[in-house]
Amino acid sequence: MLISLKPLLWIALPAKFSYQLMFVITTALYIMAIVVIITLTREIFVKGEIRALEV
Amino acid sequence: MEATAILVTLTLVVMYTEGMLVPSLPTIQKDMNISAADASWILSIYILMGTLSSAIMGKLGDMYGKKRMLMITMIIYTIGALITGFSTSYGMLLVGRALQGVGMAMMPLAFALVREEFPPRMIPQVQGLISAMFGVGMAVSLPLGAYVSQTLGWQATYHTVYPFIIIEDLMVYLYIRESRVRNPQPIDWVGLFLLSTSLVSGLIAVTDAPTYGWTDPLIISMLVLFILGFGVFVLYETTVEYPLVPVNLLSNRNVLAANIGVALAGFALFLMAQALTYLLESPKPLGYDLSILDAGIMMIPMAVVQMIVAPIAGRVITNIGAKRLAVIGASIAIIGLLMLTYTSFYGLSYVIGSMSILAAGISMVNVAVINILVFSVGRKNMGLATGLNSVFRNIGGAWGPAVAGSLMSMYQARCLFR
Numbered sequence: 149m150l151i152s153l154k155p156l157l158w159i160a161l162p163a164k165f166s167y168q169l170m171f172v173i174t175t176a177l178y179i180m181a182i183v184v185i186i187t188l189t190r191e192i193f194v195k196g197e198i199r200a201l202e203v
Numbered sequence: 204m205e206a207t208a209i210l211v212t213l214t215l216v217v218m219y220t221e222g223m224l225v226p227s228l229p230t231i232q233k234d235m236n237i238s239a240a241d242a243s244w245i246l247s248i249y250i251l252m253g254t255l256s257s258a259i260m261g262k263l264g265d266m267y268g269k270k271r272m273l274m275i276t277m278i279i280y281t282i283g284a285l286i287t288g289f290s291t292s293y294g295m296l297l298v299g300r301a302l303q304g305v306g307m308a309m310m311p312l313a314f315a316l317v318r319e320e321f322p323p324r325m326i327p328q329v330q331g332l333i334s335a336m337f338g339v340g341m342a343v344s345l346p347l348g349a350y351v352s353q354t355l356g357w358q359a360t361y362h363t364v365y366p367f368i369i370i371e372d373l374m375v376y377l378y379i380r381e382s383r384v385r386n387p388q389p390i391d392w393v394g395l396f397l398l399s400t401s402l403v404s405g406l407i408a409v410t411d412a413p414t415y416g417w418t419d420p421l422i423i424s425m426l427v428l429f430i431l432g433f434g435v436f437v438l439y440e441t442t443v444e445y446p447l448v449p450v451n452l453l454s455n456r457n458v459l460a461a462n463i464g465v466a467l468a469g470f471a472l473f474l475m476a477q478a479l480t481y482l483l484e485s486p487k488p489l490g491y492d493l494s495i496l497d498a499g500i501m502m503i504p505m506a507v508v509q510m511i512v513a514p515i516a517g518r519v520i521t522n523i524g525a526k527r528l529a530v531i532g533a534s535i536a537i538i539g540l541l542m543l544t545y546t547s548f549y550g551l552s553y554v555i556g557s558m559s560i561l562a563a564g565i566s567m568v569n570v571a572v573i574n575i576l577v578f579s580v581g582r583k584n585m586g587l588a589t590g591l592n593s594v595f596r597n598i599g600g601a602w603g604p605a606v607a608g609s610l611m612s613m614y615q616a617r618c619l620f621r
Contacts, residue, residue, distance in 0.1 A: 167481065171540050174474050179533075180467055181463075181529075181533050182533045184464055185526060185530060185571075188456045189457055189526045190457055192457070196522050198578060
């Protein structure tokens with residue numbers, strides 16, 4: 149239990165652990181990118197063919 | 204082919220120059236006696252000027268020829284590198300970096316020239332190849348730049364780069380055909396003023412907040428100016444006939460997704476690069492206490508992974524789909540990042556492994572996003588769309604160093620009181 153909590157405590161103390169905080173922010177940015185891609189994008193390649201919207 | 208070869212070597216030169224800068228930031232900070240937040244401006248001003256110049260130079264390229272503007276931006280980059288290399292003060296360094304930023308418009312101009320040479324079906328593979336070359340550039344530039352920087356000083360990297368850029372400029376003059384596409388449009392100076400005011404205010408707010416505090420009237424005013432300025436800029440751009448940034452293209456959902464995607468990825472990349480550098484070079488127990496050279500060598504596996512994964516992604520994308528590739532890539536990047544948050548408990552080989560997983564994910568996302576963009580707009584709008592993409596990537600990228608510098612200044616400020 150202690151082992152699994154240690155990294156969380158590490159993140160929760162930004163004064164000493166700025167790198168961890170930066171990696172966590174970067175993770176959040178990539179999660180946002182996934183949400184944007186899933187909700188907005190229409191697929192352009194189908195079964196090996198380019199289904200280009202406009203080429 | 205000449206255009207591709209020149210673009211690849213140009214990428215190598217720029218990667219060499221810029222690749223060594225991030226590992227040298229802690230040294231520059233010490234040499235110039237500046238804070239981490241001040242040091243972050245060395246990156247931010249470059250990206251900021253790059254954003255603005257990419258928007259303008261693309262238009263000037265359409266008016267006067269992309270080859271001509273490419274050559275001019277390369278000369279501006281050389282002058283910038285010259286000033287940076289000989290800078291004796293922080294102010295002079297920022298001027299040099301700002302000029303280098305203006306010269307950064309050479310990349311979208313060169314990409315636009317290449318794009319005119321290839322048929323659409325070849326574009327995914329060519330993009331995979333170019334992405335792989337970024338990996339080669341990193342693999343060569345990081346240890347070499349770090350070696351020169353460590354043995355001769357960070358300024359020496361700039362002194363070694365001028366001959367290469369001058370040779371590149373000559374090669375462009377001799378071997379590249381001038382673009383046949385001409386589309387003269389007036390430059391939107393009002394849009395440029397609104398965008399630069401907004402971005403500069405936002406960056407000042409984020410960078411200086413640790414010094415003055417987030418509730419300081421100056422910081423609050425800057426944040427308000429940033430939000431209002433950006434809102435007015437977007438509204439203004441929808442009303443003018445020839446906007447600086449073609450925001451109407453964003454009504455295409457794929458273009459919108461690709462641009463938000465690159466802005467987030469640009470933000471993430473610069474934040475992560477600075478975090479990794481300080482993590483590797485900070486003294487123990489906070490970091491791994493590596494030299495600039497060792498930190499550069501540590502990043503080689505990342506570059507090699509990128510070199511291998513990007514062309515494979517370019518080949519498999521048509522079968523698995525761009526959307527799926529982007530999601531898989533971002534998920535792999537997240538795994539690498541989560542592993543990196545645990546670095547304090549494991550050794551250097553664990554850090555290298557995490558960084559390599561992250562690099563594989565980033566490569567996939569890059570290849571997927573650029574293909575989503577390129578295949579979602581007509582050929583006549585391609586230049587505008589890639590220019591818009593550069594602007595979004597840089598707007599995202601400009602926040603990375605500012606936030607990183609802000610967090611580290613906060614950390615250093617608190618350390619003083621311990």
